Amino acid sequence: MSEQSHGGPEHSGAVEHAGVEESGKYAIDNPGIPPHRPRLADEDPRAAKRAERQVAVLFGISIIGTVLFFVGYFVVGQIGPDTEIGTVRLQNMLLGLGTAFSMLGIGVGIVHWAKTLMPDHEVSEARHEVRTEEDRQVAVGMIDDIVEESQFKRRPLLRNTLIGAVALAPLPAIALFRDLDDSDNRSELATENFGVERLRHTMWDSGVRLVRDPTGTPIKASDVTIGSAFHVIPEGLNELPPTEHLNQKAKAVVLLMRLDPQDLQISPEREDWNVDGIVAYSKICTHVGCPVALYEQHTHHLLCPCHQSTFDLTQECKVIFGPAGHALPQLPITVNEEGFLVAQSDFHEPVGPAYWERG
Amino acid sequence: MKALSQKRRHPIAGLALLLLGLLITGGLYSVASTMNQAQAATTGSTYSAEDITEGEKLFNANCATCHGYEAVGTEDGPTLVGVGAASVDFQVGTGRMPMQMQGPQAQAKPKQFNDEQTAQLAAYVSSLGAGPSIPDEQYLDTDHEDVDLGNGGTLFRVNCAMCHNAAAAGGALTRGKFAPGLDGVSEKHIYEAMVTGPQNMPVFSDSNIKPEDKRDIIAFLKEIETQGSPGGAKLGSLGPVSEGLFIWTAGLALIVGFMVWLTTRSS
Numbered sequence: 034m035s036e037q038s039h040g041g042p043e044h045s046g047a048v049e050h051a052g053v054e055e056s057g058k059y060a061i062d063n064p065g066i067p068p069h070r071p072r073l074a075d076e077d078p079r080a081a082k083r084a085e086r087q088v089a090v091l092f093g094i095s096i097i098g099t100v101l102f103f104v105g106y107f108v109v110g111q112i113g114p115d116t117e118i119g120t121v122r123l124q125n126m127l128l129g130l131g132t133a134f135s136m137l138g139i140g141v142g143i144v145h146w147a148k149t150l151m152p153d154h155e156v157s158e159a160r161h162e163v164r165t166e167e168d169r170q171v172a173v174g175m176i177d178d179i180v181e182e183s184q185f186k187r188r189p190l191l192r193n194t195l196i197g198a199v200a201l202a203p204l205p206a207i208a209l210f211r212d213l214d215d216s217d218n219r220s221e222l223a224t225e226n227f228g229v230e231r232l233r234h235t236m237w238d239s240g241v242r243l244v245r246d247p248t249g250t251p252i253k254a255s256d257v258t259i260g261s262a263f264h265v266i267p268e269g270l271n272e273l274p275p276t277e278h279l280n281q282k283a284k285a286v287v288l289l290m291r292l293d294p295q296d297l298q299i300s301p302e303r304e305d306w307n308v309d310g311i312v313a314y315s316k317i318c319t320h321v322g323c324p325v326a327l328y329e330q331h332t333h334h335l336l337c338p339c340h341q342s343t344f345d346l347t348q349e350c351k352v353i354f355g356p357a358g359h360a361l362p363q364l365p366i367t368v369n370e371e372g373f374l375v376a377q378s379d380f381h382e383p384v385g386p387a388y389w390e391r392g
Numbered sequence: 393m394k395a396l397s398q399k400r401r402h403p404i405a406g407l408a409l410l411l412l413g414l415l416i417t418g419g420l421y422s423v424a425s426t427m428n429q430a431q432a433a434t435t436g437s438t439y440s441a442e443d444i445t446e447g448e449k450l451f452n453a454n455c456a457t458c459h460g461y462e463a464v465g466t467e468d469g470p471t472l473v474g475v476g477a478a479s480v481d482f483q484v485g486t487g488r489m490p491m492q493m494q495g496p497q498a499q500a501k502p503k504q505f506n507d508e509q510t511a512q513l514a515a516y517v518s519s520l521g522a523g524p525s526i527p528d529e530q531y532l533d534t535d536h537e538d539v540d541l542g543n544g545g546t547l548f549r550v551n552c553a554m555c556h557n558a559a560a561a562g563g564a565l566t567r568g569k570f571a572p573g574l575d576g577v578s579e580k581h582i583y584e585a586m587v588t589g590p591q592n593m594p595v596f597s598d599s600n601i602k603p604e605d606k607r608d609i610i611a612f613l614k615e616i617e618t619q620g621s622p623g624g625a626k627l628g629s630l631g632p633v634s635e636g637l638f639i640w641t642a643g644l645a646l647i648v649g650f651m652v653w654l655t656t657r658s659s
Contacts, residue, residue: 070657072657072658072659073658073659074658118619118620118622119619121622121623122620122621122622122623122624125622125623125624126623126624129623129624144653144654148657148658149658153657153658245600246550247546247547247550253599255599256597256599256600257599257600258595258597258599259595260589260594260595261589261594261595261596261597261600262551262594262595262596263600264550264551290594324554326554326555327554327555327563327565327571328594329565329566329569329592330589330592330593330594330595331591331592332566332567332569332592334565334566336565336566338554338563341566343566354566
């Protein structure tokens with residue numbers, strides 16, 4: 034327990050005995066603390082006064098910053114649908130600068146205060162010795178006492194009921210998380226509520242018309258010229274209530290493109306899934322579910338902007354680059370008697386991310 | 393009928409049939425191509441015959457190396473039959489064509505032809521086959537009373553933002569290709585790009601996005617061009633790349649600066 038100190042004020046209570054005890058004990062003598070060098074403010078009262086003013090100015094900046102924040106928040110006013118973008122910009126600027134000034138002013142001020150004005154005597158504390166075996170025994174004795182006095186061993190009824198209570202306590206969390214899954218397509222079986230079952234079924238069904246996102250207007254096969262890309266939602270989606278609308282849209286969005294039919298390499302079971310080279314694919318990336326909609330009409334590549342997974346449209350959206358694990362699910366489409374594009378059925382596989390078991 | 397069946401094995405019967413077939417094919421072709429020209433004339437608005445001949449001269453001198461005479465295409469360049477005047481006006485008007493060199497995609501550069509020459513080239517190419525024509529002035533008027541900026545923004549985010557970025561700052565595609573930023577692109581060129589789908593951009597024909605909706609999109613783009621960012625420096629609106637770079641350099645430098653200041657002794 035030795036302390037070393039230099040230059041402390043008389044009332045600091047620090048004891049000065051640098052290098053006395055350790056001398057000769059180690060190969061290298063304790064060099065001690067470099068000599069104390071007084072600061073400008075320690076010797077010159079004018080410098081101290083100046084430092085005091087600087088700190089006060091910094092605290093003043095903090096006060097101005099807080100005022101600035103409230104000017105931005107209350108004087109500039111509420112942002113509504115009719116607010117000019119210039120007003121939004123002004124408000125954001127005042128809020129940001131105000132917060133920055135009010136925080137930095139306090140922080141920088143306190144540090145400057147401590148560095149220039151508060152006492153700066155050096156103190157060093159020696160490291161404590163490692164605890165002895167005796168101390169360890171005392172600690173073990175304490176734990177034994179606790180076990181003994183709590184009567185943990187003597188009253189097994191208490192012990193067992195406590196274990197039971199602790200084991201049961203986390204169960205409400207399971208119920209809570211289970212109830213997050215409140216979608217309409219919830220199955221009777223609890224095991225099918227989570228995960229892939231929710232993605233297995235979308236709004237697409239036999240005869241559901243393909244309509245434009247966001248207008249909801251149906252698409253005639255003749256509207257889709259070669260090289261076109263249409264962003265498509267199922268008919269009826271726009272009529273759903275807001276939350277349900279988003280939940281369903283997140284699963285059902287589709288990209289519709291037309292290629293020269295000769296460019297398509299179609300597997301036998303999908304031969305009637307396109308209409309004269311018009312193909313529809315799920316827009317949800319099979320990696321982690323970003324919307325894949327960057328379509329290059331000459332290379333026929335579909336690129337996901339998040340992790341650069343690239344899908345080749347000519348090979349039924351096979352992954353040709355990137356982390357995605359599966360081809361994009363294809364939506365089988367056909368034309369109805371009025372010439373509008375309709376789905377033949379739902380997707381034949383779950384849409385979206387493939388990091389869980391797809392079954 | 394009997395006489396015909398008796399003579400069908402005659403030595404010159406095959407020859408006669410071949411001639412007949414050629415005659416029908418040729419006849420049909422000439423009818424079809426005049427129909428094509430008639431269509432081109434209706435969609436190609438007001439090009440005079442002189443424009444077309446002047447355009448042909450310019451085309452043969454500047455474009456035929458890659459696109460071939462009569463714009464039938466070669467190994468180095470696609471056919472331009474049926475691309476329409478809008479396509480020529482866009483590609484030549486933005487300097488993308490003639491291309492400086494073959495690469496992942498033709499890039500915008502100072503244009504090589506003046507407006508008159510561009511119009512002549514457009515006249516010639518549109519005379520080869522029907523295609524999208526140069527847009528009507530009324531669909532480029534972003535101050536039109538029917539313009540709905542909100543609708544334009546929604547359509548832009550659904551159809552365009554995935555490649556061109558939500559702030560229209562552009563973005564990367566595969567293998568060296570990219571979607572350019574749309575700041576400073578003229579109303580006419582934006583419209584023409586939508587309707588023709590230059591290079592790897594998909595086509596957004598008038599049957600997909602109505603001309604009035606295209607006008608809304610253009611008006612939205614012009615609006616965000618003049619209004620700027622809603623908060624502070626936008627760092628190119630490029631998202632996490634430029635923002636991350638900024639915070640890892642400027643932000644870290646600031647923190648290191650504070651550390652140095654905190655640990656130095658006051659003088």
